[in-house]
Amino acid sequence: MEVDFGPLAKAGSIMGSGGMIVLSEEDCMVDISKFYLTFTQEESCGKCTPCREGTTRMLEILEKVTSGKGEMSDLDRLERLAKLCQQTSLCGLGRAAPNPILSSLKHFREEYVEHIVDKKCAAKKCVALIKYEISADTCIGCTVCAPNCPTECTTGTRKEVHVIDQDRCVKCGQCFEVCRFDAVERV
Ligand code: SF4
Ligand code: SF4
Ligand code: SF4
Structure with a gap:
């Protein structure tokens, strides 16, 4: 894929500050989603409810899943909250915060399922599951x-x-x- 504003936007991503992170099979996509959401949740100014409450509740769900206490119904709640936060937040931070979740749920859903059903983290990144x-x-x-x-x-x-x-x-x-x-x- 060409690395430019247009092609990345077409693929559902953003250029951001131009940095690029390469991940491998040794990375856990659920843990990566949690990492990014931890950042945005801390950065949320709290002015609007979808971002303030949405990022907090989504982070709670990701913590539940990575600690081996997740349920399959959490994935539906996570997806619903992520879309709500993306569509109704006031500024770009809240609108972009759910991107890692929605993207990883779309492309790496089996990793979420593995954490919930098998109580396993194949990448061995989620401490509670190893x-x-x-x-x-x-x-x-x-x-x-x-x-x-x-x-x-x-x-x-x-x-x-x-x-x-x-x-x-x-x-x-x-x-x-x-x-x-x-x-x-x-x-
Ligand atoms: S979306 Fe923007 S305005 Fe709303 S709480 Fe998040 S950072 Fe604040
Ligand atoms: S005692 Fe066994 S497990 Fe411990 S460092 Fe030595 S070889 Fe490794
Ligand atoms: S057994 Fe190994 S992993 Fe467990 S507490 Fe000791 S050093 Fe840490």
């Missing part, structure tokens, strides 16, 4: 992960497979970062 596990096949018991765990929930002795106490894990990802043997898995 967990960290140590593979017994690859852990060599180097002990590096244990002292790096802020809640001391990774235990094990030298040269033995380490274990994570899931009840105490706060999913900070520190063990995943420090393990040099790819033994910590994000599932």
Whole structure:
């Protein structure tokens, strides 16, 4: 697609300040929608109801979905609110705020459904929907992960497979970062 005002507007997008962000399969479209809506909700001046209340309610729904508590009926509510906000807000901020939601619902709806029905985030970005596990096949018991765990929930002795106490894990990802043997898995 030609990157210019006309072609982008035709595709339902906007040029904005000219910046472009490239996303991959490692990004979660529900999380991305939440990221943008968090920004616009904070920027809303509050003068008109559709933007003030609409962005707040839409953000609540996205938080519900990304924390694994979403229901399929939330998608209809989200779409209805997004269109209302887009059509009736006073200025460009409120009118553009729902764009990431409507666009991602149109092109990546299956990701929303996966979060709601399977309680999974394939991109492993939604913290509430992932967990960290140590593979017994690859852990060599180097002990590096244990002292790096802020809640001391990774235990094990030298040269033995380490274990994570899931009840105490706060999913900070520190063990995943420090393990040099790819033994910590994000599932
Ligand atoms: S749409 Fe514009 S005027 Fe209305 S609350 Fe949002 S920022 Fe304020
Ligand atoms: S850092 Fe990796 S290899 Fe070392 S004990 Fe922890 S999980 Fe096992
Ligand atoms: S994700 Fe964080 S809290 Fe959980 S086991 Fe790893 S280091 Fe500890």
